Amino acid sequence: MAYKDFRDFLDTLKKEGQILTIEDEVMPEPDLGSAGRAINNVSDKSPALLFTNIHGYNNAKVAMNVIGSWPNHALMMGLPKNTPVKEQFFEFARRWDNYPVPVERMDSAPFQEVVVNEDVNLFDILPLFRLNQYDGGFYIDKACVISRDPSDPDNFGKQNVGIYRIQVKGKDSLGIQPVPQHDIAIHFRLAEERGENLPVALAIGCEPVITTMAGAPIGYDQSEYEMAGAIQGEPYKVFTLPGTNLDVPWGAEVILEGEILAGVREFEGPFGEFTGHYSGGRRMPEIRIKRVYHRKNPIFEHLYIGMPWTETDYMVGVNTCVPIYQQLKEAFPNEIVAVNAMYTHGLVAIVSTKKRYGGFAKAVGMRTLTTPHGLGYCKLVIVVDETVDPFNLPQVMWALSTKMHPAHDVIILPDMSVMPLDPGANPPGITHKMILDATTPVAPETRGHYSQPLDSPVATEKWEKIFQDLLKN
Amino acid sequence: MTTCPRCDSTEAQMVAESPVKGAWTVYSCPVCFYTWRSTEDEKFTDPAKYEPAFKVRQEDIPNATVVPAIAQRIK
Ligand SMILES: [Zn+2]
Numbered sequence: 001m002a003y004k005d006f007r008d009f010l011d012t013l014k015k016e017g018q019i020l021t022i023e024d025e026v027m028p029e030p031d032l033g034s035a036g037r038a039i040n041n042v043s044d045k046s047p048a049l050l051f052t053n054i055h056g057y058n059n060a061k062v063a064m065n066v067i068g069s070w071p072n073h074a075l076m077m078g079l080p081k082n083t084p085v086k087e088q089f090f091e092f093a094r095r096w097d098n099y100p101v102p103v104e105r106m107d108s109a110p111f112q113e114v115v116v117n118e119d120v121n122l123f124d125i126l127p128l129f130r131l132n133q134y135d136g137g138f139y140i141d142k143a144c145v146i147s148r149d150p151s152d153p154d155n156f157g158k159q160n161v162g163i164y165r166i167q168v169k170g171k172d173s174l175g176i177q178p179v180p181q182h183d184i185a186i187h188f189r190l191a192e193e194r195g196e197n198l199p200v201a202l203a204i205g206c207e208p209v210i211t212t213m214a215g216a217p218i219g220y221d222q223s224e225y226e227m228a229g230a231i232q233g234e235p236y237k238v239f240t241l242p243g244t245n246l247d248v249p250w251g252a253e254v255i256l257e258g259e260i261l262a263g264v265r266e267f268e269g270p271f272g273e274f275t276g277h278y279s280g281g282r283r284m285p286e287i288r289i290k291r292v293y294h295r296k297n298p299i300f301e302h303l304y305i306g307m308p309w310t311e312t313d314y315m316v317g318v319n320t321c322v323p324i325y326q327q328l329k330e331a332f333p334n335e336i337v338a339v340n341a342m343y344t345h346g347l348v349a350i351v352s353t354k355k356r357y358g359g360f361a362k363a364v365g366m367r368t369l370t371t372p373h374g375l376g377y378c379k380l381v382i383v384v385d386e387t388v389d390p391f392n393l394p395q396v397m398w399a400l401s402t403k404m405h406p407a408h409d410v411i412i413l414p415d416m417s418v419m420p421l422d423p424g425a426n427p428p429g430i431t432h433k434m435i436l437d438a439t440t441p442v443a444p445e446t447r448g449h450y451s452q453p454l455d456s457p458v459a460t461e462k463w464e465k466i467f468q469d470l471l472k473n
Numbered sequence: 474m475t476t477c478p479r480c481d482s483t484e485a486q487m488v489a490e491s492p493v494k495g496a497w498t499v500y501s502c503p504v505c506f507y508t509w510r511s512t513e514d515e516k517f518t519d520p521a522k523y524e525p526a527f528k529v530r531q532e533d534i535p536n537a538t539v540v541p542a543i544a545q546r547i548k
Contacts, residue, residue: 028497029513055512056496123489123499130513134527136479137501137508169506171488180541192544265539267506270527281505281529283539420540 001078002232003207005110005251006299009076010050010063016081018072019048027055028129036064036131036304040311045069050299060127061299067208068303068311073318076208077231085318086391089338092231093322099222100157101229101236106250109239109293116292121171125292126204126254126300128168132272136281139271140166140174142303143202143256144214146246147187150194153245160184161214161224166202166287167268174287175268176260181376181419183220188260188285197259200287201246205253205301210236216319217373253298258289274345276307277423308344317342320373324349327371332364339368340390346377347422350390353383358445362411365435369416376419382436399438405447409437477502478509478523480531505529 003009013019020039026032032051039046046069051062067073071081074088083091116125128138142163149158160183167175178185184200191198203210209232213224225247228236237250241257248255265283273279303311325339328351335356341349353364361383368374368381384390384399404410413433420428440450477485482504489499497512507529515522 027512029510029517056491056493058492060492121489124492128499130509130517133517134524137506138499167506168508170501170503175506178541185541189541189544193547195546263543265543267529267534267537278527281534281537283534283537285541 002234002236003209003251005207006063006205006253006301008251009066009207010048010299012075013048013066013072016071016075017047018069018075018081019050021050021052023052025053025055026051028127030130030133032062032064032129032302033131033304036302037306037310039065040068040304040309043069044309045071048072054127057127059297061297062127062129063205063299063301064304065311066301066303067212067315069314072208073314076212078233084391086338086389089318089321089325089340089391092318093325095231095233096227096322096326098230098233100226101234103223103225103229103238103247104235105247106237106239109248109250109252111252111255111293111295111298113296114294116294120289120292122168122174122256122289122292123171125294126168126298128300129302131302131304132278132306134278135271136269137167137169140168140202140204140302141305142211142301143204144206144210144249144252145176145184146201146203146248147184147198147260148245149187150191150196150198155221156247157221157223157226159223159225159247160187161210163211163214165271165273167271169266169268169286172258172289174256174258174289175266175284176287177268177271177284179420186220191260192262195262197262197288199244199246199259200257201241201244201248202256202258202287203248203252203254204256205299206249207251210249212315212319215316217323253301254292254294256289257291257293258287261286261288272306273421274305274308274310274312275421275423276344279421313342313345316345320346320377324368324371324373324378328364328367331367335360335364335386337386338390341373341378346373347418348380348382349374349378350382350384350396352386352388352390353439354386355439355442358442360442361437361439362435365411365437369413369433369435375417378433379418379422379424379431380434380436383439385439388438396438400436403440403448403450404436404438408441408445408447411435411437475500476520477505477507478518478520479507479527480505480529480534481520482531504531505534 074083238247268284270278337352485502
């Protein structure tokens, strides 16, 4: 089942009791950013937030934390809201294998209701606000940014949908952070080499599946739209923006159309990041916006980002685990059981695996480091037995505390690659990495006293079912 | 023109006024691109009270790291 658009998903959240509408007047600063932070502090089952009365605005609506909890993530996939995280992971991986699902092309889109062709002032169109105290300005931080490969413009798969941090720097100008690992950085480099600007569209307020895919590390020539189709189980609806070759999500609330300017870098930042630290200020590319489309009274979707856990961590949690899992299974199809790479976008990853022979788990750890995502993340890989649930941290701690021998099971690899935002990297982009083998030694490794593992009493599963039924209501 | 609380340039300009008249004004600095709203705490609007660790020196801006590097033009 698919959500038609952003409002359709908000309606579902309402029916499921997973959205809180705040009708009391709030200040743009510091209330919106503070509320976005606070809702993740109080629970991991927290609702989305919809603010409908923002000081100084007439009809502005701001939605936050839309995918910011496990129940909301489950609802994104059309699953019951109490689906355990591990089940969400396996269901996401199962649907991932249905890629690609071709898109459905639409002739018109709801956001064509209002078109602004001249004198664009983003401050008037969007209820912008400062999120964290020392952010350099007001950001758009959950827009799907769409661009095409200028060297292969007809290749639908190479069209990219990604989420990047975007600072509103003037009435019609934005700063964008495309770090070199991002697909849009490849598009922009190809355009810049030709001396051309790169056309882009920003879609704000989309249904949550495309937002989730835009934040997923999929292949360069894989289409986020065709993957969204696989995840939602039906073709994704797109609309080609008039006068461009950019396909945008049909249901978006707001579309900003413009170009990234070749040869231009201007000061941007700092911005509070998912690492729990500010990024520092750097000179980054500029986008000039020339046209805006929006629904009447559009809803501005935003997310809080900062020290985990925030909506960002729920949004990129499962969609980071699944590609690493798929890539590890290509190498070791009969052994890999599950991957939990949800900690600070996978800077820490936990892999559950069977073993072929002594030393095997360490090889699984090494392979994790060399997956595409591992190259920039996976600073610490913990490998656990197939009987340990990597999503159950107390079990992982038990494995570390009983199976790991510091003299044999700690591998440190010097000066490996990591994404430059890792505040511990030195220089930026370089860090040592570590594998902790917390699996039970197998032959020819015979150390330790592991021959008498403790089983649960035989009727435990039966009693689990009994208690689950008794406790259901 | 007004003074930027972050980099002390005197070129900051009004970029928006609240749709509800008189509620607030948004200013933006064309030198360091700091943007602020008149209703924010004076820690974010007063050049003398802006957190020193987050101040930006105008002379440092041209030397800030460029991300990504500007691609060489290929004919
Ligand atoms: Zn300034």
